[in-house]
Amino acid sequence: MLDRLLEETWLRIDGISGTSAGAMNAVVLADGSMQGGGNGARAALEAFWRKVSDAALLSPFGVGRWIF
Numbered sequence: 531m532l533d534r535l536l537e538e539t540w541l542r543i544d545g546i547s548g549t550s551a552g553a554m555n556a557v558v559l560a561d562g563s564m565q566g567g568g569n570g571a572r573a574a575l576e577a578f579w580r581k582v583s584d585a586a587l588l589s590p591f592g593v594g595r596w597i598f
Contacts, residue, residue, distance in 0.1 A: 532559060532575060536568040554578070 532555060535541060543563070546556040555575065562574025 533572055536572045539568070 535543075536559075543559075546559055547553070548556045558574050558578045559571045562571035564570075566573065
């Protein structure tokens with residue numbers, strides 16, 4: 531949803547908050563936005579969640595252990 535909202539040039543986000551994964555999204559969005567506006571926020575969110583996803587494959591609790 532954030533990716534789609536950040537595509538809108540008319541939309542200005544003045545503040546964001548969240549809990550759990552939403553809080554991680556809020557921090558990454560704010561940092562990326564300060565670095566490069568909406569496009570920076572989108573890139574930062576994609577990079578962050580890609581790293582989380584990649585790390586989960588190596589976890590003993592991750593999806594990777596269920597692949598046969």
